[in-house]
Amino acid sequence: MIPPSMKLVFLIATALVLRLSANPVAGEGSDLKPDANAIFGSMDNGFEYIIYPNSEPPGKFSVRLHIAAGSLMEDDDQRGLAHFLEHMVFNGSKNFTPAELIPRMQRLGIQFGAHANAYTSFDETVYMLDLPNMDEKTVDLSFTVMRDFADGALLTKEEIENERGVIISEKTSRDSVGYRMMLKQFEYLIPGSRLMKRVPIGTEEVIKTAPRERFIDFYTRYYTPKRMTFVVVGDFEAKEMEKRIRETFISMQNPQNPGQNPPKDIPPSGFGLRSEVFTDKELPSTDISLYSLRPYTQKPDTSTNRINQYPLAIANGILSRRFGILSKEEGSLILSGSASRSAYFNMIEQGGIEVTPTEGKWKEAVPILEQELRKAVQFGFTEEELKEVKANLINGAEEAVKRNDTRRSEGIAMQFIEAIGERNVFTTPETDLELVKSALGKITTEDCQKAFNEFWDTKDISLVLTTPTAPASAAQELKKIFLKSGATEVTPPTEKALTPFAYTNFGKPGTVVQETKIEDLDATQLMLSNNIRVNYKQTDFQKNSISIKARFGSGQLSQPSGISGLDRFASAIFEAGGLGQHSADDLQRLLAGKNVSVGFGVGEGSFSLSGRTTPEDLELQLQLMCAYLTDPGFRPEGERMFKMALPMLYNQLEHSMQGAMIKVASHMHGGDFRFGFPAQETAMSFDNEMVKEWVMPSFKDAPLELTLVGDLDPALALPLIQKTFGALPERKTAKPNYEKRRKINVPARPDNKKFTFDSKIPNAAAMVVWKIPATGTDVKRTRRFNILASILSDRLREEIREKLGGSYSPRASASPSQELDMGVLQAMAQVKPEETKKYGDLMISLAHKMAENGVTQDELERSLKPIQSGLKESLRDNGYWLGVVLGSSQEKPYMLDWARTRDEDYSKVTIKEINTLAKQFLSKSNAILYEIIPDPKEE
Numbered sequence: 001m002i003p004p005s006m007k008l009v010f011l012i013a014t015a016l017v018l019r020l021s022a023n024p025v026a027g028e029g030s031d032l033k034p035d036a037n038a039i040f041g042s043m044d045n046g047f048e049y050i051i052y053p054n055s056e057p058p059g060k061f062s063v064r065l066h067i068a069a070g071s072l073m074e075d076d077d078q079r080g081l082a083h084f085l086e087h088m089v090f091n092g093s094k095n096f097t098p099a100e101l102i103p104r105m106q107r108l109g110i111q112f113g114a115h116a117n118a119y120t121s122f123d124e125t126v127y128m129l130d131l132p133n134m135d136e137k138t139v140d141l142s143f144t145v146m147r148d149f150a151d152g153a154l155l156t157k158e159e160i161e162n163e164r165g166v167i168i169s170e171k172t173s174r175d176s177v178g179y180r181m182m183l184k185q186f187e188y189l190i191p192g193s194r195l196m197k198r199v200p201i202g203t204e205e206v207i208k209t210a211p212r213e214r215f216i217d218f219y220t221r222y223y224t225p226k227r228m229t230f231v232v233v234g235d236f237e238a239k240e241m242e243k244r245i246r247e248t249f250i251s252m253q254n255p256q257n258p259g260q261n262p263p264k265d266i267p268p269s270g271f272g273l274r275s276e277v278f279t280d281k282e283l284p285s286t287d288i289s290l291y292s293l294r295p296y297t298q299k300p301d302t303s304t305n306r307i308n309q310y311p312l313a314i315a316n317g318i319l320s321r322r323f324g325i326l327s328k329e330e331g332s333l334i335l336s337g338s339a340s341r342s343a344y345f346n347m348i349e350q351g352g353i354e355v356t357p358t359e360g361k362w363k364e365a366v367p368i369l370e371q372e373l374r375k376a377v378q379f380g381f382t383e384e385e386l387k388e389v390k391a392n393l394i395n396g397a398e399e400a401v402k403r404n405d406t407r408r409s410e411g412i413a414m415q416f417i418e419a420i421g422e423r424n425v426f427t428t429p430e431t432d433l434e435l436v437k438s439a440l441g442k443i444t445t446e447d448c449q450k451a452f453n454e455f456w457d458t459k460d461i462s463l464v465l466t467t468p469t470a471p472a473s474a475a476q477e478l479k480k481i482f483l484k485s486g487a488t489e490v491t492p493p494t495e496k497a498l499t500p501f502a503y504t505n506f507g508k509p510g511t512v513v514q515e516t517k518i519e520d521l522d523a524t525q526l527m528l529s530n531n532i533r534v535n536y537k538q539t540d541f542q543k544n545s546i547s548i549k550a551r552f553g554s555g556q557l558s559q560p561s562g563i564s565g566l567d568r569f570a571s572a573i574f575e576a577g578g579l580g581q582h583s584a585d586d587l588q589r590l591l592a593g594k595n596v597s598v599g600f601g602v603g604e605g606s607f608s609l610s611g612r613t614t615p616e617d618l619e620l621q622l623q624l625m626c627a628y629l630t631d632p633g634f635r636p637e638g639e640r641m642f643k644m645a646l647p648m649l650y651n652q653l654e655h656s657m658q659g660a661m662i663k664v665a666s667h668m669h670g671g672d673f674r675f676g677f678p679a680q681e682t683a684m685s686f687d688n689e690m691v692k693e694w695v696m697p698s699f700k701d702a703p704l705e706l707t708l709v710g711d712l713d714p715a716l717a718l719p720l721i722q723k724t725f726g727a728l729p730e731r732k733t734a735k736p737n738y739e740k741r742r743k744i745n746v747p748a749r750p751d752n753k754k755f756t757f758d759s760k761i762p763n764a765a766a767m768v769v770w771k772i773p774a775t776g777t778d779v780k781r782t783r784r785f786n787i788l789a790s791i792l793s794d795r796l797r798e799e800i801r802e803k804l805g806g807s808y809s810p811r812a813s814a815s816p817s818q819e820l821d822m823g824v825l826q827a828m829a830q831v832k833p834e835e836t837k838k839y840g841d842l843m844i845s846l847a848h849k850m851a852e853n854g855v856t857q858d859e860l861e862r863s864l865k866p867i868q869s870g871l872k873e874s875l876r877d878n879g880y881w882l883g884v885v886l887g888s889s890q891e892k893p894y895m896l897d898w899a900r901t902r903d904e905d906y907s908k909v910t911i912k913e914i915n916t917l918a919k920q921f922l923s924k925s926n927a928i929l930y931e932i933i934p935d936p937k938e939e
Contacts, residue, residue: 024423032425046226052233061234062413065127069222071200080202083120091159094152111866132869165805177282221259225252233409267293275463275479284652286467296349301424307439311451328637359647367485379492380449391593397436400429402544502581503627510726533890535707541876546710549610553698555603557738564676567602574600577638580631605819622724634688660755670745709882744822756935764833766840767930772823785814790863836931851922854915
């Protein structure tokens with residue numbers, strides 16, 4: 001993310017005179033200079049605004065309304081109303097009826113959720129619009145909507161009653177054992193904490209019973225101009241935008257009795273070392289955490305204060321890295337570990353050190369935590385450790401500068417929101433880089449050790465164990481083991497010598513034997529002398545970034561018959577297995593400060609190696625990908641870590657909807673082994689050799705298609721490709737068809753299946769699946785299925801969410817496969833466990849009505865407009881060109897025609913086509929209802 005080329009910025013003196021003297025984002029009270037392209041303004045009523053002209057993406061703009069009020073400001077009988085209000089402003093206001101706003105947005109190409117959204121936190125509420133164009137109607141709507149959100153919500157009794165069920169559904173859908181455990185821990189750490197009594201989602205009692213008057217009280221006392229900041233970023237003239245802002249919001253008034261900020265939480269002190277254990281059989285893992293808490297008051301954002309934060313942050317980063325290295329050692333007793341420091345809402349500063357033990361080994365893991373902490377305190381950190389962290393920090397800051405000119409407006413808008421919430425100066429990437437270099441040029445290992453020791457120089461430490469089960473004496477035993485560990489001598493950290501990167505020469509460079517210019521798509525296709533196919537496209541909308549993907553082999557189509565989960569195992573162990581000449585940890589050190597990465601994927605029809613790099617690091621990125629292709633390490637630590645994590649994974653699947661959903665996917669695909677999940681003992685039997693036997697033939701010589709998209713210079717990139725991929729041994733030109741493997745024996749319809757999981761949390765779902773054809777080469781039909789699913793989604797929203805309040809986010813989507821001979825259109829709603837059948841039947845009924853009666857022209861247009869907005873946005877997205885258009889364009893040449901015809905084809909979709917598909921595929925006889933229900937077993 002980085003700033004774009006700016007249009008002429010008009011500095012309006014009258015807007016700056018009052019506000020700059022009281023706005024930390026604009027640099028008040030700091031020696032830091034704000035970004036000169038930002039215009040900071042205020043009005044007499046206290047309303048603040050920030051204007052930032054930005055031309056990426058062209059012709060669009062993003063709007064944010066920040067309100068410095070959240071759940072912390074609620075009274076006891078308002079717990080949850082700050083968040084409830086965030087919903088209510090969409091449900092009727094001065095200029096929009098409850099049923100009018102979302103359809104109005106859709107007709108302008110604005111998708112609710114994707115382009116229009118909001119969130120509520122403890123101390124802020126933020127409304128967000130990302131607008132697809134600068135048309136007059138779009139601009140008018142955005143300003144009218146935001147003014148209505150600010151003080152025009154009607155908050156009628158009827159709409160409040162209608163929305164209660166939606167909020168309860170959202171509360172239920174977000175409930176989890178992790179969330180409940182967090183509340184328990186925080187109550188232990190800070191007894192009586194207001195913070196945990198004001199979790200934004202609120203209490204069920206208040207959500208169900210709060211009268212309209214309590215909503216009105218919060219809305220009028222906290223939605224005030226003095227608490228508001230309006231942010232607008234986009235491709236516009238600043239002078240006109242400021243005029244519009246002032247006209248829209250200048251008439252807002254502050255109440256006579258405005259709401260006040262809440263009292264601060266104060267963590268307890270004077271208790272020394274204390275320990276506690278929290279158990280829940282649904283916890284997926286055991287974790288040991290050491291906490292230090294203290295009162296916190298934020299310091300002004302100055303260059304000195306920013307620089308002073310680095311030593312502790314670096315120390316925590318190094319300690320976290322040490323835990324990662326320890327976790328990979330043979331016989332390791334921990335799966336992971338970390339060190340951190342956080343500040344909560346200008347109230348509390350928290351330090352934490354945490355490890356996740358292997359199954360049943362928490363007693364043995366406690367000394368690891370204690371001794372690694374003590375080792376850092378006594379001996380500090382090594383020069384090599386510091387060097388690695390410095391390289392990554394400087395590189396990140398340098399990349400931000402290089403990408404500055406193509407920062408997207410929505411990203412900049414959120415950066416402003418972050419700065420407002422944290423009361424930080426909105427500085428430029430250049431300023432940030434200057435500060436990073438200034439700080440890191442002086443920081444020593446001694447500085448990091450000093451900062452770390454000062455932070456942990458306290459007797460008040462809380463040691464917490466969270467685990468599925470533990471004996472009653474566990475808390476005392478936890479403390480005893482920790483104290484006993486302190487008598488064990490620790491030794492200084494040692495530095496391991498690194499060998500240079502070993503993969504720089506792959507043989508004689510290849511040559512280009514065929515070149516095809518795709519003029520209309522501004523792309524190029526090559527065939528190299530070793531049969532590797534290359535596609536590339538130079539783009540200018542994400543500066544200093546190149547996305548790369550190599551597709552080869554047949555992926556799941558070639559998976560050994562009957563071995564469920566081997567694809568997941570292969571993906572999990574590949575990167576952790578490193579390379580033949582370098583372990584994964586060694587690579588992390590070798591590549592510090594470089595913009596290279598490799599991810600391995602197993603798709604339905606291919607394997608892939610992918611990464612993102614820069615023009616400067618392109619050669620190294622290509623070398624790294626070729627190294628993984630020719631000499632993957634399959635080191636034992638990858639397999640070992642996977643198996644260490646299996647008990648945690650299977651416990652999570654047993655006690656969560658995720659586990660039931662895997663069973664649904666298996667049934668949906670006719671029990672095909674590729675969509676199932678193995679028994680735990682089967683997964684424990686997997687080893688590196690099984691994966692190598694499966695994938696290595698494809699790594700060796702299967703057809704390979706390499707695609708690069710981004711800020712690349714073809715004249716410089718091509719020789720690098722020839723030196724790396726072009727120098728590899730000759731590869732095959734065709735791969736097996738696997739005709740039988742493409743056939744899926746889908747289950748009979750209609751049907752109703754129930755799948756359960758062991759959980760006390762009342763989070764259930766109804767899911768309906770209709771069989772549709774695979775994409776094949778008929779992308780036109782697939783596009784129309786996308787529209788059909790979008791219309792069904794809208795009907796689900798109107799009926800299940802808006803009218804009945806039965807589910808927070810019912811939705812539908814179409815997924816026709818490009819590799820298998822099947823597809824599905826599916827609808828899902830998270831509901832109460834006792835209502836899965838009710839809402840499943842309702843979804844089937846709503847779809848059946850579409851099959852019988854068709855959809856309306858208005859529904860088609862409201863669905864199509866946001867899709868078309870997305871199509872336009874995708875043209876300036878490297879991911880679209882890489883993943884959708886070019887990535888397999890030589891294996892499947894028709895993909896290029898799909899790109900050529902896409903926009904025009906969508907514009908020609910007719911109501912008749914949609915209704916034909918609805919009639920053919922959305923009938924009750926084609927539906928399977930899956931009920932996914934918690935079924936708690938007795939303790």
